[in-house]
Amino acid sequence: xxxxxxxxxxxxxxxxxxxxxxxxxxxxxxxxxxxxxxxxxxxxxxxxxxxxxxxxxxxxxxxxxxxxxxxxxxxxxxxxxxxxxxxxxxxxxxxxxxxxxxxxxxxxxxxxxxxxxxxxxxxxxxxxxxxxxxxxxxxxxxxxxxxxxxxxxxxxxxxxxxxxxxxxxxxxxxxxxxxxxxxx
Numbered sequence: 001x002x003x004x005x006x007x008x009x010x011x012x013x014x015x016x017x018x019x020x021x022x023x024x025x026x027x028x029x030x031x032x033x034x035x036x037x038x039x040x041x042x043x044x045x046x047x048x049x050x051x052x053x054x055x056x057x058x059x060x061x062x063x064x065x066x067x068x069x070x071x072x073x074x075x076x077x078x079x080x081x082x083x084x085x086x087x088x089x090x091x092x093x094x095x096x097x098x099x100x101x102x103x104x105x106x107x108x109x110x111x112x113x114x115x116x117x118x119x120x121x122x123x124x125x126x127x128x129x130x131x132x133x134x135x136x137x138x139x140x141x142x143x144x145x146x147x148x149x150x151x152x153x154x155x156x157x158x159x160x161x162x163x164x165x166x167x168x169x170x171x172x173x174x175x176x177x178x179x180x181x182x183x184x
Contacts, residue, residue: 011038012158013061017053018043019068019075024113027147028065035151035158037063047077047088054103054129063109063157065150070114070136073121096121103129109164111153111181112136113146123184133164137180145177152178 014037018025022043029039040061044050053060069076074093080086088098096119103126110131112118118138126134141149152174156167172178 009036011036012063013038013040014063014065014154015040015042015053015061017050017064017066017068019050019066019114020078021069022067024143024147025065025067028067028113028150031147031151032065032154032158035154037154037158046080046084046086047094048085050075050077050094051088051098051102054099054105057104058106060105060108062107063154064105064111066110066112066114066117068112068114070112070117073116073119075112075114075117096125100125100128103131106130107132110134111150113150115140118180118182118184120184126184133168133183135168135181135183138182138184139180141177141180145175149174149178149181 014032016025016029016039025041029041032039042053044053072093074095076092077089077094078092088094108131110126115137118136123134149171152171153167156162156170168183172181
């Protein structure tokens with residue numbers, strides 16, 4: 001248990017995982033902290049580091065936000081130096097077929113901001129890891145709309161103590177960009 005959960009005003013642990021470009025992740029971290037969360041920021045340097053984060057099991061916080069770029073139903077990692085093990089990548093992408101073999105986040109709620117990661121394949125991959133819910137954009141929301149969706153969702157979860165499905169429905173109801181976020 002994180003000591004912050006025992007404070008007079010308890011703080012909910014949330015993990016933010018920044019794949020490559022961390023600008024959005026830093027904004028989301030600040031936003032979550034302003035809503036009363038205790039945020040752990042993960043900066044995985046390699047695909048293997050990211051897969052370790054997804055395999056934390058019960059030690060992971062109940063909420064995880066994956067911030068990054070996506071395409072073709074996977075997470076974009078790009079190119080690495082020759083000495084970095086990239087066998088888990090296909091053309092710079094981490095696909096559902098790899099995630100399904102490594103993810104273990106039983107009962108956790110995972111939100112991805114990466115475009116196109118709301119695919120059925122990634123949803124099924126996270127389901128094999130026994131997540132309570134996996135939410136991600138099925139399309140390509142405009143960049144500035146993504147943190148707004150995350151704020152709406154976590155405002156409901158952390159401040160209003162709204163159950164997850166109702167908080168998701170509220171956050172998705174904001175505009176057309178927010179509707180792209182689906183429970184995959």
